[in-house]
Amino acid sequence: MSPFVEKIRQACQxxxxxxxxxxxxxxxxxxxxxxxxxxxxxxxxxxxxxxxYKPNLAFYEALGPTGLSALKQTxxxxxxxxxxxxxxxxxxxxxxxxxxRAYAKAMFEVxxxxxxxxxxxxxxxxxxxxxxNESRGVFVWCRGSNPGSGDFQDLETSxxxxxxxxxxxxxxxxxxxxxxxVGLVVGATVPEQLAAVRRLCxxxxxxVPGVGAQGGELKSAVRAAVDPVGRLALINSSRGIIYASPGxxxxxxxxxxxxxxxxxxxxxxxxxxxxxxxx
Amino acid sequence: MSPFVEKIRQACQxxxxxxxxxxxxxxxxxxxxxxxxxxxxxxxxxxxxxxxYKPNLAFYEALGPTGLSALKQTxxxxxxxxxxxxxxxxxxxxxxxxxxRAYAKAMFEVxxxxxxxxxxxxxxxxxxxxxxNESRGVFVWCRGSNPGSGDFQDLETSxxxxxxxxxxxxxxxxxxxxxxxVGLVVGATVPEQLAAVRRLCxxxxxxVPGVGAQGGELKSAVRAAVDPVGRLALINSSRGIIYASPGxxxxxxxxxxxxxxxxxxxxxxxxxxxxxxxx
Numbered sequence: 001m002s003p004f005v006e007k008i009r010q011a012c013q014x015x016x017x018x019x020x021x022x023x024x025x026x027x028x029x030x031x032x033x034x035x036x037x038x039x040x041x042x043x044x045x046x047x048x049x050x051x052x053y054k055p056n057l058a059f060y061e062a063l064g065p066t067g068l069s070a071l072k073q074t075x076x077x078x079x080x081x082x083x084x085x086x087x088x089x090x091x092x093x094x095x096x097x098x099x100x101r102a103y104a105k106a107m108f109e110v111x112x113x114x115x116x117x118x119x120x121x122x123x124x125x126x127x128x129x130x131x132x133n134e135s136r137g138v139f140v141w142c143r144g145s146n147p148g149s150g151d152f153q154d155l156e157t158s159x160x161x162x163x164x165x166x167x168x169x170x171x172x173x174x175x176x177x178x179x180x181x182v183g184l185v186v187g188a189t190v191p192e193q194l195a196a197v198r199r200l201c202x203x204x205x206x207x208v209p210g211v212g213a214q215g216g217e218l219k220s221a222v223r224a225a226v227d228p229v230g231r232l233a234l235i236n237s238s239r240g241i242i243y244a245s246p247g248x249x250x251x252x253x254x255x256x257x258x259x260x261x262x263x264x265x266x267x268x269x270x271x272x273x274x275x276x277x278x279x
Numbered sequence: 280m281s282p283f284v285e286k287i288r289q290a291c292q293x294x295x296x297x298x299x300x301x302x303x304x305x306x307x308x309x310x311x312x313x314x315x316x317x318x319x320x321x322x323x324x325x326x327x328x329x330x331x332y333k334p335n336l337a338f339y340e341a342l343g344p345t346g347l348s349a350l351k352q353t354x355x356x357x358x359x360x361x362x363x364x365x366x367x368x369x370x371x372x373x374x375x376x377x378x379x380r381a382y383a384k385a386m387f388e389v390x391x392x393x394x395x396x397x398x399x400x401x402x403x404x405x406x407x408x409x410x411x412n413e414s415r416g417v418f419v420w421c422r423g424s425n426p427g428s429g430d431f432q433d434l435e436t437s438x439x440x441x442x443x444x445x446x447x448x449x450x451x452x453x454x455x456x457x458x459x460x461v462g463l464v465v466g467a468t469v470p471e472q473l474a475a476v477r478r479l480c481x482x483x484x485x486x487v488p489g490v491g492a493q494g495g496e497l498k499s500a501v502r503a504a505v506d507p508v509g510r511l512a513l514i515n516s517s518r519g520i521i522y523a524s525p526g527x528x529x530x531x532x533x534x535x536x537x538x539x540x541x542x543x544x545x546x547x548x549x550x551x552x553x554x555x556x557x558x
Contacts, residue, residue, distance in 0.1 A: 024377070024378070026377060026381070056374070056378050056381075058372075058374055058378040058379070058381035058382040058385065059378070059381045061381070061382065061385035061389065062381040062382070062384040062385040062388075062389065063389075064385075064389045065344075065347075068344075068347070090374075090378075092372070092373055092374050092398070093337075093371070094371055094398055095335070095337055095369075095371050096423055096424070096425035096427070096428070097425060098303070098305060099303070099335050099337040099338070099369075100337070102305070102335075102337035102338045102340070102341040103337040103340065103341070105341040106337065106340035106341040106343075109341075110340065110341065110342075110343045119371070119373055119398045119400050120400075120431070121398050121399075121400045121420060121423075121431060121432070122420070122423050122425060122427055122428055123423075123425070123426070123427025123428050123429065123430030123431060123432070124426075124427040124430055125425050125426060125427035126423075126425070126427055126428075127427075141400060141401070144375055144400075144401050144402075144405075145375070146375035146376060146401060146402070146404050146405070147402070147403075147404060148375070148401055148402025148403040148404035148405055148406075149375070149401055149402050150402065151402030151403055151451060152399070152400060152402060152444065152447065152448070152451075153400070153402070155436040155437070155444070155447065156436060156437045157434040157435060157436050157437075157444070158434070158435045158436075158437075165431065165434070165436070165444070168431065168434065169431070172430060172431075
């Protein structure tokens with residue numbers, strides 16, 4: 001097992017959870033103005049339920065230097081509060097040659113993320129620089145959860161084989177995965193595509209955005225996303241957890257929402273005989 | 280003419296140039312350690328020859344807070360030294376919904392770029408938030424100059440029509456261009472694709488990376504890139520100009536390289552009867 005996959009397994013095992021919490025500080029929704037303080041409270045409230053945290057860099061960049069400083073403090077706080085948790089920088093970076101190498105340095109050395117999301121529109125040489133350190137990994141944006149993701153990702157293509165573009169992306173990532181540190185982003189809102197990607201890449205980690213705290217499709221998304229033994233899928237929820245309450249009780253509400261989502265995911269795994277061993 | 284296209288035309292007219300200078304501070308190549316000082320010298324040396332500057336954010340992010348501070352100073356210095364020049368943030372951002380809106384805020388409001396490069400893998404709703412302010416624009420990454428860009432961008436696709444993926448991207452951008460503030464990035468290293476995109480989008484601005492300070496293909500790239508009257512193509516050179524000399528004379532060398540490239544581009548325009556009116 002690669003060091004990256006081992007890190008994911010360990011993070012999930014520690015809290016018996018596949019739940020990833022997205023830390024997306026939107027000023028129009030924040031119940032308190034201080035992002036660092038808000039994130040700190042959310043992290044402390046959810047640490048027992050989350051195997052991973054996923055700050056989306058867009059929200060921090062939009063706040064300027066204050067936001068970047070809050071991101072730095074947030075990363076430090078996750079390391080302190082949940083040392084086993086995976087920290088995924090949702091950056092969707094992608095560029096060519098020297099620029100991609102510079103982004104890899106920014107993401108893994110400057111920020112210190114365990115993994116980042118990558119946009120592979122630029123092909124093999126836009127991804128390779130992110131894979132050099134086998135203990136750090138990427139989740140390549142394969143099939144999004146948004147309506148526009150169908151615009152290109154679902155186009156039928158004829159390369160070596162005929163397939164929708166998102167499947168060509170999954171197959172290419174599979175070929176590039178020589179160090180075991182490539183995963184894929186596939187939305188929970190497109191269960192057919194999610195299942196197709198899992199069939200093509202049975203052993204790769206999947207990062208799955210687009211589930212709410214409730215929602216009847218959670219069960220089918222979990223089943224489509226997990227590997228054959230019910231693991232290696234990180235089911236992400238952002239707003240459903242961190243903005244579970246707009247009031248002063250936001251941390252307690254986040255704790256409850258995270259616990260509930262983790263338990264719902266685990267109930268599905270248990271139904272399928274893939275529950276966590278009792279500790 | 281849209282405010283964005285008018286701004287490009289004005290920037291080009293002012294210095295009678297289609298040259299964009301890429302400001303990519305690579306620590307392994309910098310002749311002086313201070314990025315802000317280096318960029319300042321480069322900007323002063325090239326202001327008479329360049330209609331646009333294109334800092335690639337990867338290089339600044341890789342340097343941490345110092346790099347971001349240098350980028351801020353660089354933008355201010357361009358505004359002061361070359362007030363008509365277009366400042367293009369080469370960010371290749373792309374994300375969905377609220378995240379794309381946050382990136383638009385970061386790029387146009389926090390940094391204050393006139394235009395940015397965008398990665399449209401996520402489709403219409405990943406681009407739309409960048410287009411809301413018609414005086415700011417985007418250059419969508421259509422067909423790259425790197426070898427890997429062929430991996431997906433050249434795949435044959437069958438959507439409404441059968442075409443290579445980069446052409447589907449060009450056509451989609453053309454549809455999204457309701458405010459006249461969408462352009463495309465197409466590499467000079469792929470003259471056939473460049474010509475095809477120009478045929479599909481005769482009136483859209485193109486940003487063309489991949490030309491060196493010399494190179495026999497410059498002439499054909501310029502001819503393929505410009506609009507029917509010899510305008511609306513920004514021909515970018517980064518390393519060929521800013522690292523023209525590794526020594527203390529780097530600014531003078533950059534000035535000479537920029538002048539030479541601008542003049543070569545203009546010679547091609549003049550040969551085709553599309554030269555600048557004498558002032």
